[in-house]
Amino acid sequence: MTDLFEGAITMSTSSSNHPHPADPHASHAHSHAHAAPTTASANPTVMERLRDSTTDHHTAAEQHPFQKSLAMGTLPREQYVANLGQLLHVHRALESALRAAALADATDPAVKAAITRVVKDYQHQEAYLIADLKFFGVDPETVAPLAATAKFVSHVQSLAARAPIALLGMQYVLEGSNNGSKFLSKIVLRAYGLEPGDGTRYMDPYGARQREYWAAFKADMNAQTFTAEQIDQMVEAARWTFEAIEKIGGEIQAGQH
Numbered sequence: 677m678t679d680l681f682e683g684a685i686t687m688s689t690s691s692s693n694h695p696h697p698a699d700p701h702a703s704h705a706h707s708h709a710h711a712a713p714t715t716a717s718a719n720p721t722v723m724e725r726l727r728d729s730t731t732d733h734h735t736a737a738e739q740h741p742f743q744k745s746l747a748m749g750t751l752p753r754e755q756y757v758a759n760l761g762q763l764l765h766v767h768r769a770l771e772s773a774l775r776a777a778a779l780a781d782a783t784d785p786a787v788k789a790a791i792t793r794v795v796k797d798y799q800h801q802e803a804y805l806i807a808d809l810k811f812f813g814v815d816p817e818t819v820a821p822l823a824a825t826a827k828f829v830s831h832v833q834s835l836a837a838r839a840p841i842a843l844l845g846m847q848y849v850l851e852g853s854n855n856g857s858k859f860l861s862k863i864v865l866r867a868y869g870l871e872p873g874d875g876t877r878y879m880d881p882y883g884a885r886q887r888e889y890w891a892a893f894k895a896d897m898n899a900q901t902f903t904a905e906q907i908d909q910m911v912e913a914a915r916w917t918f919e920a921i922e923k924i925g926g927e928i929q930a931g932q933h
Contacts, residue, residue, distance in 0.1 A: 721898045722907055726848050729911045733918035742925030746860060749867035756864065757812045758928045760878065761819035764805040766924075769829040770846055771800045777840040787841045790900045794844060794893065799851055804877040811875045824923035831920070835913060841906045844897070845913030849921075851893050858886050 720728065737743060742759075745751040777783050778791045806816045821829060835842045861879035865872065882889050902910070 722900070722902055722910070723848075723894045723897050725907055726845065726897075726911060726914055730849075730914050730918060733915045737918045737922050740922045740925055742922075742929050745929075747863065749863045751867070753868050755928050756868070757809070757814060757875075759925065760805055760808050760812075760875075761814065761816070762822055762825045762924050762928065763878065764802065764809065764816055764819060765821045765825045766828055766921075767801045767805060767850070769832040770843065770850065771802055773832050773836040773840070774843055774847065777836060777843060783840055786901075787906075790841065790902070791844065793900065794896045795847060796892075798882075798889070799847070799893075801850075801878055801881055804881055807877050808875045822924060822927045824920060824927045828917075828920045828924070831916065839909050841902070842909040842913040845910030846917045848893075848897070848910070849914050849917040852890070854881060854886060855890055858882075 742751070742755070746756070774791060774795050778788055778795070780788070783791075809816045809819070832843070832846070835846075857879040861876040864870070864876055864879060865874070868875070870876065880886075
């Protein structure tokens with residue numbers, strides 16, 4: 677995914693941090709740039725918990741061969757395109773689940789309200805992935821999910837059914853990855869000889885509003901009242917997402933696409 681985090685997981689990631697003012701993310705794909713750990717707060721916000729509890733996972737994702745190749749501009753073009761196809765499945769599953777959870781009568785009212793307040797329509801990236809795939813001559817509907825991607829989709833469905841609030845942990849990873857992806861998009865353009873916007877709409881979805889939107893996401897998350905159990909569920913989902921993105925990239929590099 678771009679740098680996967682407050683960085684960028686394009687599902688490609690670069691080495692940046694989740695942009696907290698002073699800690700830029702880079703990678704769903706991009707890479708969440710985690711800033712160097714600071715002294716732990718006695719009462720950390722949910723965003724601080726997510727950042728600090730996933731530091732190792734974020735670092736591992738950035739060091740994965742797929743992400744490193746992307747950041748160095750040496751990732752084969754066909755693997756970059758294959759990654760876009762897998763990310764389409766990833767985003768389609770998560771975005772669909774978030775929309776459903778925000779509307780379902782079965783969803784706990786407090787959970788429904790939190791998801792509604794945090795997840796905005798502009799965060800949905802499915803349309804950008806479809807546009808990028810079409811640019812490269814790929815029919816989005818013909819892209820089959822890899823084994824690792826199918827497992828991701830299944831996990832999203834499982835969480836949606838038993839702990840929908842955990843989906844925000846996944847969204848944290850993918851949304852944070854836009855920070856790093858923005859910078860990785862420039863590397864991709866140079867590496868493949870593309871013009872601005874060509875095949876990189878997903879990599880830089882917000883343009884000049886990236887910092888504004890990331891700040892809004894952090895503020896909205898921190899403004900919600902989550903239980904300790906819900907925060908643990910989001911942290912676990914975020915960690916799982918980092919690992920899943922690594923596995924997808926590894927499978928692509930292994931030629932199983």
